[in-house]
Amino acid sequence: MLAPAGIAVPRSVLCASAEEARTAFAEIGPCMVKAQVPAGKRGKAGGIRKADSPEQAADAAAASLGMEIDGHRVDSVLLEARAEVAREFYAAIMTDFPAARPLVLFSAEGGMDIEEVAAAHPGALRRLHVPLSQGLTQAAADAMLGGLDLGPARAAIADALTKLYRAYRDTDAELIEINPLALLADGSIAALDCKLIIDDASAERQPQLAALAAPENLTALERRGQAAGLKFIELDGDIGLLANGAGLTMTTMDVIAHLGGRPANFLEIGGEAYTKAEIALGLVLAHPRIKSLVVNFCGAFARTDVMADGVTAAWQKLKPDIPVFFSIHGTGEDEAVRIVRDRLGLEPYDLMEDAIQAAIEAAR
Amino acid sequence: MIYRKGQRVLVQGITGKQGSFWTGKMAECGTVIVGGVNPKRAGETHLGLPVFASAQEAMARAPFDIAVMFVPPAGARDAALDAIAARAAGLVILTEHIPAQDVLAIREAAAASATRIVGPNTAGIVTPGAGFVGIMPGHNPNIFQPGRIGVLSRSGSLGTLICLNLTRAGLGQSAFIGIGGDPMIGTTTREALAELDADSATEAVVLVGEIGGGMEEAAADYAARMSKPVVAFIAGRVSPPGKKMGHAGAIVTGHAGSYAGKRATLEASGVSVADTPSQIPALLRSRLSTSCR
Missing domain, CATH: 3.40.50.261 (Succinyl-CoA synthetase domains)
Incomplete structure (x- = not known):
């Protein structure tokens, strides 16, 4: 990400075993051995170790490989040439959602996380909103650094910021962060660590980045949902729910909890996903603790007749051994209610609270 | 943005399945639809309404107040910039999953214009008795x-x-x-x-x-x-x-x-x-x- 943008990074080799690390040391020399996981605070978790010999590199790799950091297993380590660092800075470009502008953040104090820096050294933090149509010019980057004691490194830092901005635009990032951005003993600037948050919506035009994306920590069922294009989260309750739209789904969970029940899942089938009711039902029913099910549809864009058709067809096929309680309103409501009545012999509840109350009682 | 009775609406992406379905529902509800946009079908008539190559062409030939976008994410930026260039008073962006940096470009263009935006990823606006714009069961x-x-x-x-x-x-x-x-x-x-x-x-x-x-x-x-x-x-x-x-x-x-x-x-x-x-x-x-x- 950074090298093509023209930002120097330390020489490094990726290793998947202690033996590979031992061999790689010959090429890299004195180095840091960094656990490769999509999480921050690796140092605090013991995932970053120093190595001054092939043996130390192998030992550090052996210690890190297989450990878990923030729920992610370490499958590889990066041997990164140790540079002599004179100073550490912080630099990031991010999409400032409330302001709807790209935001450049720079701090003359780097190394720790930026919230701590902002609290400890508020005067060292600079922020600049950039007009997308103009981008970050060298002059604007220079001006942004005004008043900071950066010595002869100022021009090189301004240059690195403009390159980082370019990388942000080229990768469709939501956040691209270098921490630390280091001034090396030889006067050059290098990125010693980088974090990139990809905009999921840009995956289609950034296929190479989407392929690199860290796998999320998902359960087997959640992974099945993701493969089907559904946002499914397994929870620890026993009332399953199927609703359309994130807002209504969250509200259904809230009302289940308000009435004394515990939701078993979050599952959104709104938007373009509303035709996937059949797959969705299979996911909800596969939850091991589920004792009853609430189907709560309130159709705006999502047609309740299409969703009801999918759910009832799947219900007839899967023949689940639990009771189900419907509440259906909105686009396609009359047809949807008829489908549920004809196929399952069930009468949808007028109020979702009543459907939920019935489901909670049935689960007891 | 509140929909006011009689406000004229242009449907970007009118010929698609959802665009067609919801254009019918909006009209049924009293919304005044002046036409739609699809560059590939400009000059045709769809649902009895004229289809234009762009919002800018529509503004010249069938003036409108609000544009509503039934446009997939990849085309959303250009469609929105077109509506803004046409000087639409309002733009309702229904599209979900528009890349964030495209939304930045849309917002920056709108800020320099008189166009007010609702959305993206909205279901639209409804004024009972007057009409609705979007994908709500306003009818x-x-x-x-x-x-x-x-x-x-x-x-x-x-x-x-x-x-x-x-x-x-x-x-x-x-x-x-x-x-x-x-x-x-x-x-x-x-x-x-x-x-x-x-x-x-x-x-x-x-x-x-x-x-x-x-x-x-x-x-x-x-x-x-x-x-x-x-x-x-x-x-x-x-x-x-x-x-x-x-x-x-x-x-x-x-x-x-x-x-x-x-x-x-x-x-x-x-x-x-x-x-x-x-x-x-x-x-x-x-x-x-x-x-x-």
Whole structure:
């Protein structure tokens, strides 16, 4: 990400075993051995170790490989040439959602996380909103650094910021962060660590980045949902729910909890996903603790007749051994209610609270 | 943006399945549709309406007030910039999953123009008795009835449920503004609240929010200054917290976003917060009977 943008990074080799690390040391020399996981605070978790010999590199790799950091297993380590660092800075470009502008953040104090820096050294933090149509010019980057004691490194830092901005635009990032951005003993600037948050919506035009994306920590069922294009989260309750739209789904969970029940899942089938009711039902029913099910549809864009058709067809096929309680309103409501009545012999509840109350009682 | 009777609407992407379906529903509801856009089918007639190559061409030949986008994410940026270049007064962006940096470009162009944006990822706006723009069941009399309650909602499905509850309770709506579920939207909670405050047909407001972001918190001090009562419902009380940009994100938004924080901020500003959607009508009635008007 950074090298093509023209930002120097330390020489490094990726290793998947202690033996590979031992061999790689010959090429890299004195180095840091960094656990490769999509999480921050690796140092605090013991995932970053120093190595001054092939043996130390192998030992550090052996210690890190297989450990878990923030729920992610370490499958590889990066041997990164140790540079002599004179100073550490912080630099990031991010999409400032409330302001709807790209935001450049720079701090003359780097190394720790930026919230701590902002609290400890508020005067060292600079922020600049950039007009997308103009981008970050060298002059604007220079001006942004005004008043900071950066010595002869100022021009090189301004240059690195403009390159980082370019990388942000080229990768469709939501956040691209270098921490630390280091001034090396030889006067050059290098990125010693980088974090990139990809905009999921840009995956289609950034296929190479989407392929690199860290796998999320998902359960087997959640992974099945993701493969089907559904946002499914397994929870620890026993009332399953199927609703359309994130807002209504969250509200259904809230009302289940308000009435004394515990939701078993979050599952959104709104938007373009509303035709996937059949797959969705299979996911909800596969939850091991589920004792009853609430189907709560309130159709705006999502047609309740299409969703009801999918759910009832799947219900007839899967023949689940639990009771189900419907509440259906909105686009396609009359047809949807008829489908549920004809196929399952069930009468949808007028109020979702009543459907939920019935489901909670049935689960007891 | 509140839809006003007689406002002329252009449908970008009118020839698609959803564009066609909802154009019919909007017209059925009284919305004035002047035509649509599809560059590949310019010059044709679709659903009895003229199809134009661009919003700019449409503005010259069939002037409109509001453009509504039934356009997939990859084409959303260009379609929005076209509507802005056409000097549309309003632009309703229904499209979900538009790349964030495309939304930045749309917002920057709109800021330099007179075009007001609702969305992206909105279900649209409804004025019962006048019409609707978007993908709401505005034509369903069980859900929407003319009245005096203004409703603003991030979610289309939840907004629909709440309007249904209001209608059941005999409380019709002066306007529904679906502001959209994305983190970066053209009309914020605060701006929609201000519009409903300024709307003479609105007596009280229902604010429907969700966990995440800081928009409800940012609207609270406006609500505190309003003479009209505001009742809120915030979805997500028991939901796991959503994705954030970590510490860098917190630099921008602080630690806003939790259910408890939103509820406390709104209540401190005199907003009544309902535990469930079905409590909203009773809260409105008690606030309307005690407010000085």
